[in-house]
Amino acid sequence: MSATAETVTPAGRLNLTRRQVALGLLICAIVMALARPILPEFLVRVPDRAILPYDSFLQSVFDFIKDDLGLRYLTRTISGGLEWLLDVTANLLYGKRRWPNLGPIPWTAITGASVVLGYWLGGWRTALLAGGTFLWTALIGQWKLAMQTMSVIIVAAPLAFMLGLVLGIVAWKYPRFERALRPLLSLLQTLPFFTYLLPAVIFFKVGPPAASVATIFYAIPPMVLMTILGLRKVPDSVVESGHMSGATRWQMLRHVYLPAARTDILVGVNQVIMLCLAMVVLTAFIGMPGLGAKLLSLMNSLKLGRSFEIGVTIVLLAITLDRLSKAWVVKQPEHFARGTPWAKRHIFVLAGLGVFIAFLILAQFVQVADHISRKQDLSMGKEIDGVIKGFLDIDAVQAVTGWLRWFLITWVLIPLRNALLWLPFMTVVLFFMAIGYLVGGWRSALIAGGFFFIVALTGWWDRSMITLYEVSAAVLLASVIGFPLGIAAAQRRGWAQPVLLACDTAQTFPSFIYLIPAIMLFGVNDVAVIFAILIFATVPLTRYTIEGIRAVKPEMLEASDMSGSTRAQKLWHVQLPLALPTMAVGFNQAIMFAFFMVIIAAFIGTQDLGQELQKTLAGNQLGKNFVLGLCVSLMALAINHVIMRWADERKKRLGLS
Amino acid sequence: MNRESPVIACKHVWKLFGPSPRKYLASLPADRRFADIQKDGYIAAVRDVSLEINRGEMLVIMGLSGSGKSTLVRCFARLLEITGGEVLVDGQDIMSLTEKQLIELRRRKMGMVFQSFGLLPHRTVLQNVAFPLEMRGQDKHDRRERALEVIKLVGLEGREEYFPRELSGGQQQRVGIARSLAIEPDIWFLDEPFSALDPLIRREMQDEFLRLQNLLQKTIVFITHDFDEALRLADRIAIMKDGAVEQCDTPDKIVLNPATEYVAKFTREIEKSRVVHAASLARPLNGQTPTGKPVAADATMHELARLLVNDTRDSLPVVDAKGLIIGGLDRQEALDLFLGSD
Numbered sequence: 001m002s003a004t005a006e007t008v009t010p011a012g013r014l015n016l017t018r019r020q021v022a023l024g025l026l027i028c029a030i031v032m033a034l035a036r037p038i039l040p041e042f043l044v045r046v047p048d049r050a051i052l053p054y055d056s057f058l059q060s061v062f063d064f065i066k067d068d069l070g071l072r073y074l075t076r077t078i079s080g081g082l083e084w085l086l087d088v089t090a091n092l093l094y095g096k097r098r099w100p101n102l103g104p105i106p107w108t109a110i111t112g113a114s115v116v117l118g119y120w121l122g123g124w125r126t127a128l129l130a131g132g133t134f135l136w137t138a139l140i141g142q143w144k145l146a147m148q149t150m151s152v153i154i155v156a157a158p159l160a161f162m163l164g165l166v167l168g169i170v171a172w173k174y175p176r177f178e179r180a181l182r183p184l185l186s187l188l189q190t191l192p193f194f195t196y197l198l199p200a201v202i203f204f205k206v207g208p209p210a211a212s213v214a215t216i217f218y219a220i221p222p223m224v225l226m227t228i229l230g231l232r233k234v235p236d237s238v239v240e241s242g243h244m245s246g247a248t249r250w251q252m253l254r255h256v257y258l259p260a261a262r263t264d265i266l267v268g269v270n271q272v273i274m275l276c277l278a279m280v281v282l283t284a285f286i287g288m289p290g291l292g293a294k295l296l297s298l299m300n301s302l303k304l305g306r307s308f309e310i311g312v313t314i315v316l317l318a319i320t321l322d323r324l325s326k327a328w329v330v331k332q333p334e335h336f337a338r339g340t341p342w343a344k345r346h347i348f349v350l351a352g353l354g355v356f357i358a359f360l361i362l363a364q365f366v367q368v369a370d371h372i373s374r375k376q377d378l379s380m381g382k383e384i385d386g387v388i389k390g391f392l393d394i395d396a397v398q399a400v401t402g403w404l405r406w407f408l409i410t411w412v413l414i415p416l417r418n419a420l421l422w423l424p425f426m427t428v429v430l431f432f433m434a435i436g437y438l439v440g441g442w443r444s445a446l447i448a449g450g451f452f453f454i455v456a457l458t459g460w461w462d463r464s465m466i467t468l469y470e471v472s473a474a475v476l477l478a479s480v481i482g483f484p485l486g487i488a489a490a491q492r493r494g495w496a497q498p499v500l501l502a503c504d505t506a507q508t509f510p511s512f513i514y515l516i517p518a519i520m521l522f523g524v525n526d527v528a529v530i531f532a533i534l535i536f537a538t539v540p541l542t543r544y545t546i547e548g549i550r551a552v553k554p555e556m557l558e559a560s561d562m563s564g565s566t567r568a569q570k571l572w573h574v575q576l577p578l579a580l581p582t583m584a585v586g587f588n589q590a591i592m593f594a595f596f597m598v599i600i601a602a603f604i605g606t607q608d609l610g611q612e613l614q615k616t617l618a619g620n621q622l623g624k625n626f627v628l629g630l631c632v633s634l635m636a637l638a639i640n641h642v643i644m645r646w647a648d649e650r651k652k653r654l655g656l657s
Numbered sequence: 658m659n660r661e662s663p664v665i666a667c668k669h670v671w672k673l674f675g676p677s678p679r680k681y682l683a684s685l686p687a688d689r690r691f692a693d694i695q696k697d698g699y700i701a702a703v704r705d706v707s708l709e710i711n712r713g714e715m716l717v718i719m720g721l722s723g724s725g726k727s728t729l730v731r732c733f734a735r736l737l738e739i740t741g742g743e744v745l746v747d748g749q750d751i752m753s754l755t756e757k758q759l760i761e762l763r764r765r766k767m768g769m770v771f772q773s774f775g776l777l778p779h780r781t782v783l784q785n786v787a788f789p790l791e792m793r794g795q796d797k798h799d800r801r802e803r804a805l806e807v808i809k810l811v812g813l814e815g816r817e818e819y820f821p822r823e824l825s826g827g828q829q830q831r832v833g834i835a836r837s838l839a840i841e842p843d844i845w846f847l848d849e850p851f852s853a854l855d856p857l858i859r860r861e862m863q864d865e866f867l868r869l870q871n872l873l874q875k876t877i878v879f880i881t882h883d884f885d886e887a888l889r890l891a892d893r894i895a896i897m898k899d900g901a902v903e904q905c906d907t908p909d910k911i912v913l914n915p916a917t918e919y920v921a922k923f924t925r926e927i928e929k930s931r932v933v934h935a936a937s938l939a940r941p942l943n944g945q946t947p948t949g950k951p952v953a954a955d956a957t958m959h960e961l962a963r964l965l966v967n968d969t970r971d972s973l974p975v976v977d978a979k980g981l982i983i984g985g986l987d988r989q990e991a992l993d994l995f996l997g998s999d
């Protein structure tokens with residue numbers, strides 16, 4: 001008791017002064033904003049003189065590495081190998097005319113085998129899901145597109161897995177390497193996807209190789225993190241028993257650490273697969289054919305019916321990949337009775353092979369079992385188009401969306417946007433310093449404020465503020481929906497579970513998908529962008545709110561019941577305060593999602609950093625691309641730092657960590 | 658009894674946890690106490706411990722949790738690098754071994770059982786038990802045979818193909834025991850092997866363990882925080898407190914002559930009559946030989962209670978296993994054990 005009391009008092013005193021300093025910084029920020037008309041120009045915007053040509057500087061560095069150091073020859077060699085692999089999968093899956101010239105494998109054979117795989121991993125539900133997904137894909141006439149996408153994932157996911165695993169092991173083994181790697185991983189996780197795409201295009205061959213390289217790099221970070229986490233978690237007694245069994249270092253790793261960390265490593269695999277899917281869809285922007293490219297072109301030409309169908313395919317594919325890999329995570333080995341015959345032990349391998357071969361043979365004789373031709377598919381794109389147009393033409397619907405559009409634009413978006421653009425940049429920097437100081441002292445203040453200061457120095461301040469305005473508008477609106485929804489759903493177990501399941505499922509969708517309903521409802525404009533981010537960001541908000549509230553210990557609820565609190569009192573005084581750190585994590589994730597989404601929306605025609613980034617793709621301007629990417633990253637990292645710092649501290653105080 | 662050299666001998670062993678323990682130990686004044694060391698930012702998990710463990714002996718290390726027991730055995734097996742002192746295993750300084758030699762030592766001579774079992778979750782019972790054999794590269798057929806043998810020894814026949822997750826706690830610890838025995842170690846370390854088990858199962862496992870020990874006659878270092886368990890199993894007990902050994906002696910002597918106040922506190926609640934054997938109370942004969950029916954040297958006072966009450970002699974002859982009289986048991990002294998001396 002006394003020990004805790006002692007530690008609380010100085011922290012409390014510290015808090016007070018911390019608050020005062022933060023308040024001081026905040027007042028400076030406000031004063032600067034109010035005094036804008038008389039403020040010296042260099043505090044409003046960084047003067048042009050002070051903005052160094054970072055982009056051309058970076059560009060020459062890249063050119064030097066690329067041409068003079070000959071990195072390009074190395075990468076071109078690698079991309080040769082990669083291309084070979086991709087050609088093999090492409091041939092097998094959709095019959096690209098390359099070695100080994102065996103494909104395409106009939107859709108029925110793949111579907112049949114996936115049903116067996118699904119059954120083995122997770123019983124009849126996953127079997128049905130896997131079978132249903134592939135059946136839908138084939139029948140709707142998108143088999144080839146889906147296989148183009150899959151052919152990249154099949155190559156990229158294992159490579160990302162292996163690279164991530166190796167990096168994770170090295171980082172776990174050498175703490176110094178880990179310390180160097182961590183900030184890099186955070187940066188990678190916040191870089192906009194365009195910054196993955198352009199280097200991939202420049203260093204690797206356009207098309208599938210570049211797409212797979214971008215995908216691999218995008219998917220590596222979580223694998224590294226999960227590997228480190230898993231290896232750390234291996235219990236001491238397991239490690240010591242390995243040592244006492246006389247295992248050498250290699251044997252320890254191979255037979256003790258890696259198998260004991262299996263669960264976390266497989267969670268990493270699940271994340272790798274999902275990120276691969278998300279990224280592969282986005283490689284449409286560098287001309288990678290497949291579901292993403294088709295979706296992009298259909299949306300550009302406003303063919304909403306077909307877009308919708310493709311959206312369904314992508315969503316089904318995402319759910320299938322997610323559920324299958326998650327089933328693998330929880331699948332535990334079961335023992336066979338002694339003397340079980342070989343065939344029975346390997347029944348699923350045999351069944352899978354059997355089904356596969358049976359359909360291979362069938363496909364030789366029955367054409368629809370081999371492929372479904374354009375005339376045979378059941379696509380109803382035109383009809384759905386009609387339905388959607390009809391729906392949108394209903395006066396009530398038009399009134400609602402029209403009103404929403406008007407309300408959002410005039411009352412939320414334009415004011416917010418103008419305000420952010422009007423503010424002196426120093427106000428924004430000081431504001432973030434104040435918050436940073438409040439949550440974590442000078443270090444956090446320097447990180448939060450410093451990152452924004454760097455953004456100002458790049459000369460892309462206005463574009464950055466437009467990006468920030470889109471993000472904050474969308475996340476604020478999402479909070480208005482997500483928090484109450486989460487709080488309401490958390491009240492009953494029976495409500496929480498389906499909502500959580502829905503959120504979990506929605507989180508597996510590639511972000512691209514969220515643009516479809518937005519464009520359908522609002523057309524191609526700012527509101528659609530905000531709306532897409534809004535749905536995307538609502539998901540983590542709701543989910544973490546529910547999880548935070550549900551994680552409150554039952555004893556505390558019983559204690560508050562016995563203290564005679566009403567439901568509202570219990571919520572306000574017990575559940576919410578304890579759930580707040582978790583909700584903050586959700587809020588943070590919502591913002592990170594928003595930063596990602598806002599860049600994707602560039603193709604709708606935004607005026608933010610994303611737009612500029614998209615332009616760099618066409619011009620191969622790697623230097624500018626990186627500067628812009630860094631602007632996005634720095635803003636995201638500053639906000640991420642502040643929120644996570646606060647949540648961690650809060651959790652520690654509440655004794656939750 | 659010809660005195661062989663001890664199997665394990667440790668001399669002035671120190672193990673400190675902290676930022677730079679070696680440097681700190683070098684500058685450490687001799688009278689620095691546990692709490693002072695802690696104030697300096699170090700934890701003295703093992704403090705200046707000297708012990709010898711003889712062949713075929715079972716030494717039980719006893720102490721409250723956090724007293725440094727686990728750390729001490731881990732120093733014996735060099736799972737931890739000691740900060741100061743010396744650990745000799747079969748006369749060899751284990752700190753001087755190369756990694757390869759150390760691995761070889763563990764592969765041939767040592768087995769360890771852990772409180773939380775330490776089973777590999779992805780391997781079957783059979784594969785877990787065969788693990789040390791696999792590590793040393795034994796061929797598949799051999800190791801299967803040997804593993805089946807030990808599995809039978811610990812009574813897990815028929816469970817060879819199960820995974821740890823499918824077994825109860827007691828069964829999991831049997832796997833742990835089987836694994837530690839698979840390589841036929843000379844030295845067997847058991848770190849609170851039964852502490853995680855329910856009391857009933859614990860009793861059963863202790864019996865099982867005594868049966869195995871009678872069969873195998875290994876040199877054993879057994880750790881427990883349960884004094885009853887220590888008394889039940891030990892040839893000698895070492896009692897630890899704050900990293901130091903307070904007393905190391907036979908159960909009888911610990912109960913009869915506790916060396917420190919701390920040890921005395923442990924023995925206070927113990928029913929001494931169940932621990933003390935006739936041999937430890939037997940007095941030298943001094944010329945006069947007590948007569949009449951003798952008592953066996955390895956009988957506890959509890960077993961002799963009825964006799965002690967009914968008999969009228971002042972001194973009873975005590976005989977060893979060969980029937981030779983080794984001394985006289987003072988009846989009053991023996992009865993005092995039951996009644997308290999005053």
Ligand SMILES: Nc1ncnc2c1ncn2[C@@H]1O[C@H](COP(=O)(O)OP(=O)(O)O)[C@@H](O)[C@H]1O
Pocket residue numbers: 674675700701702720721722723724725726727728729
């Ligand atoms: N790796 C470690 N780092 C720091 N302190 C440790 C470590 N291992 C053990 N200790 C400390 O050493 C002391 C003795 O621990 P241990 O040997 O596990 O005790 P016991 O097994 O008797 O319960 C404890 O205070 C414990 O906190």
Ligand SMILES: [Mg+2]
Pocket residue numbers: 723726727728849
């Ligand atoms: Mg211990």
